[in-house]
Amino acid sequence: MRPISSNALTRALFRRRVFEEDNGPGVEEFKKVLEENFKLATGLNIEDFIPWVKALDVRGFVAKLKRLHRWYDDTLTKIIENHKTKAKIAIEGEAEGKDLLSVLLKLKETDVEKDEETDNKLTDTDIKALLSDFFNGGTGTTSTTVEWALVELIRHPDILAAVQKELDSIVGRSRLVSELDLHNAPVLQAIIKETFRLHPPLPLLIPHTASEACKVAGYHIPKATTLLVNVWTICRDPEVWSRPLEFDPSRFLPGGKNADVDLKGTHFELIPFGAGRRICIGLRLGLRMTTLLLASLVHGFDWALPDGLTPETLNMDVEFGLTLERSVPLVARPIPRLAHEAYEV
Template identity: 40%
Template sequence: MDMADDTNSVTLKELKEAMSHMMEELGKPNLADYFPFLQKIDPQGIRRRNTVTFRKLINLFGRIIDQRLKVREASGSLKDDDILDTLINMMVVDQEKKEDQLDKTIIEHFLLDLFSAGTETTSTTLEWAMAELVKAPEIMSKARAELDQVIGKGNQVKELDVSRLPYLQAIVKETFRMHPTAPLLIPRKADSDIEISDYIIPKDAQVIVNVWAIGRDSSTWENPDKFIPERFLDIDIDVGGRDFKLIPFGAGRRICPGFPLAMRMLHLMLGSLLHSFDWKLEDGVRPDALNMDEKFGLTLQMAQPLRAIPVPTKH
């Protein structure tokens, strides 16, 4: 969604802050999830705080929609430039037909879903990838050499180029292995009693899949705590839910629907950042001393956000 023309009334900073607050709260272990009788009491205040943040975000999206409706009314044209235009066009058709399948409330909640599931997951993965590369300059040089060779100096990376950039793809996979941004996926519940590898999972048990631990399992991965993209060059591992060794987007019917978009964006953004800039750390920070501690929320973020300095590439 292009929000450039909506910035008069809505600050992107406000959106980013509310999103990040929401992700942090949603990731906190909530006693009421394990002892349902506590739900009404909300002993940690998590639901109360989340209600305030959700309301704030819904209002914010409401303001964006109103602003867009105003602009469209003034110009008298039905634009179809981004997802918000498309949703508004569908809403207008519904109103004309006197159907109420898509109204402003549904659009507000749909945007909340997309933004909460799609923004921090993608940006955090990119940040981890960049941190690993700044920490290992030889890997960054190898990636940049591949880009120079395939894309050529002075040219921009395009989506179509990604299939010819195996090392870049391997870096993204290695980032997913070590830093899955949804480390415990989304909790599941067993429909019925089921036996898996000699364990009985009783009906209605909540099942939490620890993707982070799978990625760090030494019986599956050699040197699991080392960032080695090369490990993916000779094996064909798909991150789309078929290889259970690497399922950063989950698997099965509830697999992340944003998977194709996220994969496109990540390769394009990472490729562009590496091809257009050389990267260095602030004075005094040694690559091998970079703080890679994790902060646990609904997404797994860097405890200390990466601060890297871009130096434009001379072409």
Template identity: 45%
Template sequence: MAIDPYLVAATVLCLLVHLLLHRFLRKSPSRFPYPPGPRGLPILGSLLLVGASAHSSLARLAERYGPIMFLRLGSHGCVVASNADAARAFLKTVDAQFANRPDPISARDVSYQRQNLAMADYTPTWKLLRKMCSLHLLGGKAFVDWAPVRRDEFRRMARSLHGLAEAGEPVELMDVLVCTLANVVGLILVSRRVFDAHGEESNKFKDILVDMLTGGAQFNIGDFFPSIAWMDLQGIQKKMLSVHLRFDAMVTKLFEEHEAAKGERQGRLDFIDKVMANKVTEDGETISEVNVKALIFDLFTAGTDTSAIIVEWAMAEMLKNPAILSRAQAELDDVVGRDRLLEETDLPKLAYLQAVCKEAMRLHPSTPLSLPHFSHEDCEVNGYYIPKNTRLLVNIWAIGRDPEVWEEPLVFDPDRFITGKGARYDPQGNDFEFIPFGAGRRVCAGKLVGMVFVQYLLGMLVHAFDWSLPDGEELNMDEKFGLALPKAVPLKVFLRPRLSPAAYA
């Protein structure tokens, strides 16, 4: 195929412009210096240093350049916070300046052109969406109101697993978890279960999640060189458009069925009913149907995959450390007994189970790098100049493995959250040594729900069954980097019921 010489000349010209910008903009116009960081290559900057596993690559760079590090990524500046003090400086001291999001091309389609909660800027519409979620879905009263849904679906999962255990069939844990959580979210949002059972339909949904979480996390060349974004050199934009079209078809169908069944929900309004009934505020702010679709995308992705990933990692770590599994089961037997399934009201009495969940979140955070923040004005952070239009990444994975905070940070040890230093750290975003849900204005809106999902699911699984790997299989603990951080090889296990038969009825 012939190469257009005009295209080549235009590309070279763009690259030369980027090189000149790199040379002239690197000098700080402030009396404060830029943070330290690698010089990088002309034009590309430090893109090649990031690699396929950005969280670990950036952690290694931070060991050399420090916890506040500046990188030039193509034509964009990026600052990385890699320890608790650095995260506190950005997400508490100058949180307002970094409350916006950048506009990555790879996220535009799946976020409905940034009309969702995750990727929208810090605007009145974003605040309204967040308020709706807190009031009708994720806040204290709403959370209590939806407890029966969680109970019914988790018990349904236990019965389903009991049947597979009795039949001697292996279980791919992630499939079961995603199916269960998607049904919980579906019942709360639109009054219907999304899947009758884990299988072909739930696997299609899981494929959407996997494609979104892996594709959305890649460092897209087009985001850092906007002038050549149209080429889509890595195929990321095409992949993310496919994700959007598949999800939109699913959510459009749910919308249509939801509208057709509105006469059946008298007195039993779901989340979407409540949002649509309050979509215009007294101040004139409006939530559009596109906002609602984008919000549903957020809630399905954040409400299923992230919690499922933590539970899978926790189970894998306990299979690797059988003494931890036995201790968790002993605590559950003491509190719950063996004649019934775990209830959500039992969770506050299960200190060791809570510690296991926190340790899984520390060592294997579902979101290893925070969603990127974006500065809208110049600012000074810990004596460094940070120009406006700079991306901020908080390396949550590195913070959870900081040897200055955590003794033997690579060891899975739940006791660190009972008798160790971690006992005083709360995961809800107040203690920056442990921020699995992020912190600041853009802290995860579902942090309370996420903690209960993980504790309730893991507790149900550990209490109701004994677990073992297929004969001859070794436990693979490799990570697969993306927006989330799942196991590279899904956990496949055999189960054996450990409660009285009546408990599963």
């Protein structure tokens, strides 16, 4: 899943595939950096709990992070310089078009033209930081969410059949699903919401810091306190959700008890992207990628498990960390269910 989500994300950001089928230049390096980035993000850093040994960098976390930072900085600098020399970027077999980086560079030029004296303008450093946030935050979370959704649909064949029927009525079986097909697909949207509820990709969200001392529910929170929001517990609270441990997308369908609940931070019982001013900057992009990828997988294929494995015996253990990933990755065989010409490129 991760190669697919990484390719989709980087094509939207700067029109480049990270994982190429022909193992193109830089692919192996991208893979290693991505894997190391997630290991460091989910690893235990002893200096966080014993501040007086921070300067010693006992486990080499700081050195590794600095090396990753230099790699990201050098790589994104090359990509930005390449964009600056080309008004439009074309990929073989695709029409020329704009990516996010092109839009940001154009915005930077506009800011300079409007006011050359102000310090409050977009810089290359700002652009690189924004692209890094999108890349680091959007690859693992998207792939993890889609994998959990697919696992739950395999375990609930009646729900899988319902969403396939819905997509067939919208798209048919002569072509693949597109983003324009997904504006009115309530079953699919309900499945996405239920997956985020039962398997939030970031169980504790991203750590925040209290900007000033305050009181919350009678508890004194000192200034600069690190705050963690346990959305995993919130989404499984029986006082908030009926049958919280069951995968039941119908709760979000029209007429359901939670039909009006959305994922955009306005309903605190379901905030996988956070809420308020610090809500995830990639919310819209992440939702679109997750929805389109899951729709493509369930509309284009039926799914068969390896011999000896049944939906009831699928391992559902989780590996807790920064992201909520499966302990045992899903292994399933896709079976084409559309007309042959739908898969022709």
